[in-house]
Amino acid sequence: MSKFKPVDTNSVFAVSGGGRGITAECVVQIAHHFRCKFILLGRTSLSGEEPEWARGCFEEAELKKKFAAHLTAQGEKPTPVKVQKGLDALQARREISKTVRRVEEEGGQAVYLSVDITDSQTLKQALDKAQKITGAVTGIIHGAGNLADKLIENKTLADFENVFTTKVRGLINLLECLPPNKLSELVLFSSVAGFFGNAGQADYSMANEVLNKTALLVQKQQPECRVISLNWGPWDGGMVTPALREFYARRGIHVIPVEDGTQRLVDALETDTPGSTLVVVGPPLPEPERALPTAPQTFQLRRRLDPKANPFLVDHRIGGNPVLPAICVIDWVANACEQLFPGYTMYTSINNRVFKGLVFETDEVNDYTLELKEIEREGNDKLVFEATIWSVNEKGKRLYHYGARCDLRRKLPQPPIVEGIKIPQTSVLNGVDLYRDGTLFHGPAFQGVRRVLSVERESMLVECYLPAVSEKTQGQFPVQNFNPYAVDVQLQCMLIWARHFYQAGSLPLSIQHVEQYRTIPFDKVYYAAMQVQTSSEMGLIANVTAFDEHGVVYTRINGAEVTISQRLNSLFVPAELAGTTGATN
Structure with a gap:
């Protein structure tokens, strides 16, 4: 098995989103372990001196007062939005400068570039200029990303492009400027939102899954390059607000401590032999609780059953003809209900009856209707549906095949323990x-x-x-x-x-x-x-x-x-x- 080239003091990483946040914390930890060099890429400009009104002041409330006074002196109205925007820009500059200092204190070297990674031409020019200082880039860490969390029906094209383009076009441009065949490392910051999916993050999930697939492709094409796509769960910091941290805690989702997450990345870079390209660091994100419609709900879901599309039927023949197992009907109803109500899981299936089972005497494709009628609910924790499956016969009349009652829960009870059964070593x-x-x-x-x-x-x-x-x-x-x-x-x-x-x-x-x-x-x-x-x-x-x-x-x-x-x-x-x-x- 081939070994990867080790990360050392000669390694040079181009890091998108590397000046601030969690990606910056990872950069500092890598610098501590390997004392290497970094080209940090971000949109925040560091040109010019820090404004005079901000010098020596670090308290947020005091900074807001001083900036508001500055705007007033300039003849501008200090609206809360304008003040916050100016304060955010100042804090971003300070955080980036601090990251550069911390890298140097750990024995590394950092050059910061203000550049839009979605603009390939300016990105190439900036990287060419920086590499004259650091030497040739040997690795990429793609940590840049944006969020625009909304249900998909509320997302705009601008929302999608803001999220998707930064992740995907940014990666494409990085790989065009820094071809994988010349790299020793390609590290992509993906997300459990891409691996498992997450409500309100269709664009973010798609973008991160593109990163995962790109990692697999590059690893296949360039086996000498260490390729890792880290599907991070929520970090303690970064984009996790106190309110979001409380939401995760209520659902038993543990956020990743900064020291643990950064060490996980260092460990991955220290591995000298190929392992898993996709690494999941965290559990699936919980479904948000959504208010259910007040009125009881009814659904009719049509499905076209094709015997040829269900090879397992050949393994369930009675009298030579494939027959749909009664248990598969429970699966049919459960899967339908769980797809209609994300976050709910079937707990019980009650009063399951076979009226006229489905026997497939030919390969003919037929249509069937699953009808669901809500008959009970307990807050947002429990939903019960009466389910029937029927088709229409040649006379145009309904032909009923199965009936059941499906009980959905947001959280399943703890499984009981079977007592008093000893497992024999012998069999009869x-x-x-x-x-x-x-x-x-x-x-x-x-x-x-x-x-x-x-x-x-x-x-x-x-x-x-x-x-x-x-x-x-x-x-x-x-x-x-x-x-x-x-x-x-x-x-x-x-x-x-x-x-x-x-x-x-x-x-x-x-x-x-x-x-x-x-x-x-x-x-x-x-x-x-x-x-x-x-x-x-x-x-x-x-x-x-x-x-x-x-x-x-x-x-x-x-x-x-x-x-x-x-x-x-x-x-x-x-x-x-x-x-x-x-x-x-």
Whole structure:
């Protein structure tokens, strides 16, 4: 593995936005560790002497008084806006001068240039002039950025250009003036807003994601260059105001202390071998609380289901025909609700009923409508919707397929702990055999039963492990907060139990209650414990809980009902005979 050239006293960084704020703090820390040189780029002009009225004065209130008096003496009206603007310009000059002094005190060298990085011609001229003093630039740190936080419907073109151009055009111009093939380092200050998205920051998120993609491209084209795109969370300072800091604290979002963030950058520059190009430093930003409309809400969401666009259906065949799993309907409703109400997550799905399941006898594409009617709310913390899925038949009449009730929460409860269950080391049935002998008909996208650890009249315990299902295979039913593929495995307990005690196949009729506390992950062992509520040779009602190795619950299903019949045996064709997707490919 190739090693990067180390940062040392001969290194020269061109730093956009480097004179002030968090980027300046990073520059000072780099100077402390490496004693290198910097060309600091910013829009603030340092030309001329500090005005006489400001000399020797550092208190903000006193500065405002003196500047207001100065404006009055000049015959101008000292409006609050004009006074604040003049004070901001003065403070910016002072901060930049202080940054240059601090760099020199740490053993480095800094040259400040007042230049607009979105103007390629003036940027090139300025860099050429500065490099006669510092020597050739060996690295770029792109830290410049602007904000114009508004909901997207309120943003103007000027807002967008102010935010997007500084980040993106600024980077393009820097790379044109300082080609990557001549650089040892390219450090981009991106944001978790770009990596995860953030309400009110569509332009800022887009710009930062362009930085991420550019970093990946440059790293691929120039493997000898150390390329890092740091997706920073909110810093303690910078653009985080006291009010915003309090907002984050209420939601458990920790701001990055300046000393920790700057050290993180130094550590990245000290690494001499390739690592992750994209580095996320912080959690997703919280959704802001929005006032809900006063009146109950109703939605009709049309979806065109294409069997070919949903390869997982091939892994869920009954009688040779692909059938939409009932659990995927819960996923359909949950994802729709969560997209309509960002910041909310499905907690429970109640009274899930199958009226006429979706069976795909051909590859014909059909339209379906998900209708949502708000039936309950508790402030901004809870929303409940009645959901129905229907289509229109050849006679123009509605044909109802599924019904459910979806309970959304802003914050999910803490997951409970399963008590009193011991995990046996031995097993009574092997999962591979169950998929081969027709007990279970599922293909790879749903083959997560690894071992049946115990099976009794009143209960059953199963060890599960579902390899990751590719996004292509998931199609129109992607895993978001709810993993329908892993939860379907959880319910396969009931089919195993019915075959074991009645030598018969079984199919779901309804699920009374699904509680979701955490997403069941792919590629990780979990357990499903089933408790029988009632049973006969005609049907089974049971509760099934999925939990991890510590007993912490993922999903709890209560009142799941299946019909049992030996006539279903002929419909359960083993997946290897029916043909499968190769779901993990």
